C-alpha cells in the first residue's frame with residue numbers, strides 16, 4: 629500500500645464566490661509538502677480567487693480549507709503588490725519585516741535577525757542594495773526583496789501570483805533557485821504561472837482551473853498532453869483542456 633504524502637494544505641469540497649457569483653465549486657485536493665504546485669487557468673478562471681480562499685481573505689460559500697501551517701508561517705506574494713514606493717523604506721528594512729509575524733513589529737531586532745537578514749539578501753544577490761530605498765529599485769530587484777521577506781519569515785506555505793511577470797531573466801533564475809531550495813527544505817509552494825516553459829522548469833504538480841472546477845495533475849502529464857510546437861506559449865492561450 630502506498631503512503632499518502634504529507635500535506636499541510638487540503639481543500640474539501642470548497643466553493644468560492646466573488647460578489648455573490650460562484651467562481652469555483654467542488655474543489656477538493658491536497659497540496660504536497662515539499663513540492664511546487666503550479667496553478668494554471670485562463671484569465672478569470674479563478675486563480676486569484678483560490679489564493680484568496682486559501683489565505684483566508686475570502687470566506688468559503690461552502691466546504692473547508694484545512695491548513696496546519698501556523699499563521700505566522702504563511703506568506704503570499706500578490707500579483708501586483710500595492711507597495712507604497714514613496715514610503716521611505718530600504719531593501720534591508722523590507723526584508724527584516726519578514727520577522728514581524730513571529731516576532732512582533734514593535735519589539736526591535738536582535739543580532740540574530742540582522743544576521744539572518746544579511747544571509748537572505750546574500751542568497752538573493754541584493755546585499756549591495758541593502759540601503760537602497762524601495763522607490764529606486766527595478767521590478768526584478770523589488771521582487772527579489774519581496775521574496776527575501778518571505779525567506780525571512782521562514783514561510784512553510786508560500787503562494788505566489790505570477791512572480792516572474794515583468795522581471796529580468798537573471799532574477800527569474802535566482803527566484804527559481806530559491807523556490808526550489810525552499811521546497812527542498814519542506815515548504816509547500818503554490819505558484820500561479822502562465823508560461824509553459826517556466827512551468828516545465830519549476831513545477832512538479834499542477835492544479836488546472838477550468839469551468840469553475842479544479843483538476844489535479846502532474847507537470848509531466850500536462851506537458852505531454854500539449855503539442856510540442858507550442859513551446860513556451862502562454863498556458864492560457866488556446867491550449868486544449870485549460871480554457872475557462
Ligand SMILES: Nc1ncnc2c1ncn2[C@@H]1O[C@H](COP(=O)(O)OP(=O)(O)OP(=O)(O)O)[C@@H](O)[C@H]1O
Pocket residue numbers: 646647651669670671672673674675676677678
Ligand atoms: N473583487 C471582485 N468583485 C467581483 N468579481 C470579482 C472580483 N475579483 C474577481 N472577480 C471575478 O471573479 C472571477 C475570477 O477572477 P480571478 O481574479 O480569481 O481570476 P484569475 O484566474 O486570477 O484571472 P487573471 O489570470 O486575469 O488574474 C472573474 O470573473 C472576475 O471578474
